[in-house]
Amino acid sequence: MQYSETVNFLMMLSNVFIAAYATLLVEFRSPEKVWMRRCVVITGGLIIVNAFFRAAFGGDNYQYVAVFLLTLPYTLLILWCSRYRGFKIVFNVCTCLWMGCTADTAGILAQSLFPGHEWVRLVVRVIGFTLLYFLLRTFRPYYRRMLRILEHGWGILCIPPMVTSFTILYLNNELLPKDPLPVAIALICVTAICAGAYVLIFQLFTKELHEHELKNSRQLMDVQIHLLERQMKAMSNAEEAMKVQRHDMRHQWAAISELVESGNKEAALGLIGTAREHLEDSRTHRWCENDVLNAMFAYYFEQAERGGIDMKIEIDFPEKLPVGAVELSMVFANALENAIRACKDVPEGKRKIMCRSIRYPNLMIKIENTCSGYIEVDSEGLPVSSGEGHGIGSRSIAAFCKKYGAMYDYQVEDGWFRLRISMPKVSSQKDFPPKNSS
Template sequence: MITTLIELIRFGFSLLFGVALSVCFAGIEYTRKNKSIGFFCLILLIVQASYWWLFGIDFTAKLYPLIAHLPMILFLIIYFKRPWLISIVSVFFAYLYCQVPRWIGIIGGTILGSRLSEHICYIAAVFLAYYLFKIYVADTLRELVDKSAKSCILLGTVPMLYYLFDYITTIYTDLLYRGVNGAVQFIPSVFSIVYFVFIILYYVEMQKQICANRERDMLAAQLHSAHSELVSLRQMQNVAATYRHDMRHHFAILQGMVSEGNIDKFKTYLKTAQSDIDAITPIRFCENETVNLILSTFFTKAKQAGITMTVDAKLPISLPLSDTELCSLLSNGLENAISAATSLSSEFKVVSVKATIHKNNLLILIENHYEGVIVIKDGLPQPSLEGHGYGTRSISAIADSHGGQATFSAEDGLFTLKVKIPSKK
């Protein structure tokens, strides 16, 4: 009598343990608002006890998927609004982890030599197992199943197969107990297959992680380079300001040369001074100082390469990008454009730049002619040489980080870069 009573209590704790794990793995925190979990457990216990009373433990065990597991899945989906895939996988995981107290109970019963001892050890193990799973397993498992549907399916495969195997071979039939070869070899085969699949997928993920880290480092280097270039440009601007400030000294020298009647020396000095001023004085294209510096620098580079660079920039002082991001975006775009136009004939040596704010969006358009073939894959131009292409990735990454978009196209010998970034209100 006592053994039967303890066995019934064990089934009750098994239900509570399964529900608690399912809720925990599904990412539902225990709060005062979630008192419904307790009422749900109570309802399941009443239903389970009714079936025990009417049909016995063995028949109730066969109906368990319908009277416990399916309601648990529907409860997670309908009441807690959890995704159906995560809800199903959470219940499968809970069922798999219920085997831990079961094995502890079996070991305890074997050592102590009684069925009653097995039930008591099982009940004690439930509390310990729940504590360990909640502290060390639940958070990691939730993060993995929430990552993607693919990850959720991959992780849920073994619990699902074990669930089906356990019910088919031990509850609905006795194939496992009769030592049927297929039943005995099924679970080892499943674990072997899943293990090798895991190795392959783990290798693929590691390669993706390595590529992502390498790309992140290169993008960080791009931003660092842009920062250094911006500092250099501002130093040049300060030199220009100093040069303009010292113009009175140049005028005094020129005045002395005129007084001496040395016209040739006057012309040479004037030409040199004008060249120096042109080299360090930024051309003013718009109100934004950083954009002026960058456009001015590349305007000079284009002129030195025999390239005509047309600029139509109407940008305010404040922009949604930091100065470093602006420098990286414009420098990469203009450097690629000038590089592509350098080898063309004079009529195609043209780089066009347009920039404006339209409907609360920063819009940048850079166009240039090119020769050869440019392949666009996954929205990005593919580099012809190893180790190149980080400039376009940097442009795309900057646009994405601000909720914008960078579009690259190459048609009929004309390469186009379009950038759209929402302005901060």
């Protein structure tokens, strides 16, 4: 069926949905808003150029060069604006092209059933684009997380949508005008096969994410066990030191008595001072009442001290924690580990970490550290790190906050990197009593 120029132009203009899909999936380079604006402006220019070319040379000629005038330039544009490279971006574009072909296939089927209405294909096409937008929003978080996790295999994942898209374009341009209804059925079959492939891809994504979370859980459990082992060892060493100190104390007090009786007060005071120093050295610092949190603080504060980092610590927890101690300790562990790693890039003498928490009116945590260079923050407000294995801690903190409805905020300003976490307010004041001023 031949369509009017108006309908053909509107169908071409509806391809802007495909561009919107690709933009929805892409993670732009930093600063994100700047690169997003560039992408939108250039996309508008591409649409204008293609509209002009189609109007000047006709739709029949345009359909043979649309791939080179629109698809390829837009793929290169997304590749330029995206934080990622390679087949990860090709999969993005191929997915969006397949969705565009799916919406167009629905329009073709509707047109074959109602051949006397030239607007049917356009209307169904737009409705299909709209419905697919909501489907893509469901797929989007899985895809974005897989961009960070899955490093290989994207080329294979590109094959189903790429083959399907080119097959549908060939059927539309070469065979559809000759025999509309059978070709429409063939288009549906091809689209359904690719849809089945995407179901498998989605299952792959969910499986990979599940395994990744299990791996992180195992790593966090290993860290927890390691911290508790260190704390138990420290307590055992302190207990042994106290036994030795108690044994030696009898001789020390006898010596002090002799010195006092002989009137040698200066020597007696010196011996008392030495005994006091030994007692202080054998004492283990208790950062909080919870054993798991205390073990974690002892480990990371010791690591910071060994790295020549100046620590300022103000910790105050409620007696009843609003979350599990293990999960809260992992939040501090991830944040402190990132802070210690960042301080290693700062010259000695300027390495500082501030760790604070308050319990009233609600539990709030603030961890600050000096840093060097510029740190990017992605669309989810998380710091971006390209190093292998990096960034897992920040995502773990974000998952914790999402689970408990907490608010988190990362800021980089004047050479300081800051993380703030605020837990939801409790319903009763007695759950978080004000700390006694004494």
